[in-house]
Amino acid sequence: MDRQQKQNREPTECQEMEHQEDKSYMPGTVCFSQTPIVRFRPKAVSGEPCPHEVGERYHLSYKMGIGGCRLIKDILCTHGFQEVEATSTNFNVLWTGPLQKLSLIANLSSFQQINHFPKSNALGHKDQLYQNLQKLKKKHSNHSFDFLPESYVLPGQYREFCKALLKDRGIWITKPVSSCEGRGINLIKNPPKMMGKDKILFSKYISNPLLIDGLKFDLRLYVLVTCYDPLIIYLYKVCN
Structure with a gap:
């Protein structure tokens, strides 16, 4: 079944998937009114089997460009994504370095995602x-x-x-x-x-910096920006 056929699935299957405890979707694959997502599970890092092989179910694929790493490939493969050739234009996820041509990003289809916004290396x-x-x-x-x-x-x-x-x-x-x-x-x-x-x-140089036990320290907030217009930011919450 090709990707276009997947986009035309019956609403009943979408409704069944929506009621699952662990929702996993990808843009262009199902017919929800809200933005579909794929939820990646941390079990992929530990080697434990993931509860839902969403990649295999919807025949999702990825392409690795310059800057791809083994960890990302392992996570995608664990979730059922298949790697395609470097010359292929048929993929759902492109993982690459920050220096990308604007033409590449402009030509992405609605079901394709890339891990960098233009000029984000600034x-x-x-x-x-x-x-x-x-x-x-x-x-x-x-x-x-x-x-x-x-x-x-x-x-x-x-x-x-x-x-x-x-x-x-x-x-x-x-x-x-x-x-x-x-x-x-x-x-x-x-x-x-x-x-x-x-x-x-x-x-x-700050003459009187805030110190902990006489030492300087970093306070880091990890955020994920998924959209600039409108601006959507996810803040990672550290659990004690």
Whole structure:
């Protein structure tokens, strides 16, 4: 049975599925008025069998692009998804890296999902994140963004940074714009004499940060954004 036939299933089957305790659906496969979803179970990670093989039931498939990992493949396979060739256009899920052509996303069908929004990689680059927040600050009010420390992206803003450093001889923190796990972070009091081509974010260091037992800490909120218009955000709730 092809995908188009699946979209034309009788309403009685949809109603039966709706009353199941564990609802699992995929866009384009069933005839609900609300947005259909697939609910992935954590049992897939532990190797236990999942209670509903929704992928096999509706012949769902996925394609792995650049940036795909074994864990994602294992989860999809456990839920009955079949992997297709890299050249195939017949898939339900495309899992790939953030750098995607807009034409690829624009040509997706209603039953196809991708794991990245266009330009979402700007959230992971410190220079682009800061510059976008600065634009919001100008558009709205300074009070809404008073948590942002004074920052400069070098080497492009080297002169501006040197002027700011002369006014305030305090401590500044430097971070590579696309690094992670604390790599390349330094504290300085004097401007660097030489700058390479790589971009580095220089921010005013908070003199009295909040500490736990004398140590700095991270407070992280894990969110999932499924739509921008309208904006739909899911916040992960940590259970103690």
